[in-house]
Amino acid sequence: MENKVYATDGKFDTANTMAYQLLIEVGKGYYSYIIVDEEDKLKAVSYCEESIFGDIDNSLLQLSYKKTCISLYTSSFTFVPSQVYSKDDENVYAQFLETKGNTSPYTHLLLNDEIRALHTFATHEFNAIKSLFPLAEILPQYVSLINCAHKQLASEIEPQLLLNLKLGCIEVLILQNNKLLFYNVFDTVNDDEIMYFALSACQQSGFLPTDIKLHICGNMELDSSLYILLKQYFGRVKFMHHTKVDMSADGFGDIIKPQFYSLFNLSTCA
Secondary structure: OOOEEEEEOOOOOHHHHHHOEEEEEEOOOOEEEEEEOOOOEEEEEEEEOOOOOOOOOOOHHHOOOOEEEEEEOOOOEEEEEOOOOOHHHHHHHHHHOOOOOEOOOEEEEEOOOOEEEEEOOEHHHHHHHHHHOOOOEEEEOHHHHHHHHHHHOOOOOOOEEEEEEEOOEEEEEEEEOOEEEEEEEEEOOOHHHHHHHHHHHHHHOOOOHHHOEEEEEEOOOOOOHHHHHHHHHHOOEEEOOOOOOEOOOOOOOOOOHHHHHHHHHHHHOO
16 A cells, blocks of 8 residues: 555535544554545545644544544453443453553443443543544444454354454454454564464464455555465455445545455444
């Protein structure tokens, strides 16, 4: 992916943004966003490898929108089955979270309310986002990925492994028979680390690479050495394309859906 990607619909109307949704993904060292209209048609998309917590020199982000939803990175989370979750036990669950210097734990329901996810955000990042976008709904990065992948792969009986490759990290997700078996996010700096975490997740879940179907989204190219290596180990490899966002407007021909999979699917959470 290019260091910076930016495109707008030729009919983008800055005077009509109160009819649009602003969806932002804030990762480690990058941020990206899309703007969609009331019919889920893409109006603008941008990707930038720099921090959003500095001065935002972007007039589109400073406009008012009908709704703003933000996916914010966190490595501090734990999942509890909803049927055994008790608010009285949140202090117990908090032992699995990074709470020192962070905000209080937040909760969010996943997979048709089957799982209660608890998470924290770094205080300075959360406060900075709230100051920039005071009315925004802020979600941890895994919400759109897990909910949308679960819905898309619901009919699959055999195990499914999903890798979402982002700048400096990778999300690893395993589903089988409509159930979440594994999710985690790992810091990565090279292809060997990505392979290690993918294979380790399979091993922890009791699968061989040949037992599982691999799905890829995020920063991945078909001709990359990593893709070739994954193909050798797993055999069956597909790119995730599903999104309800309509990209048919002129100006978006070079925007590839798998690269923005989790961001596009944030629209289903907003």
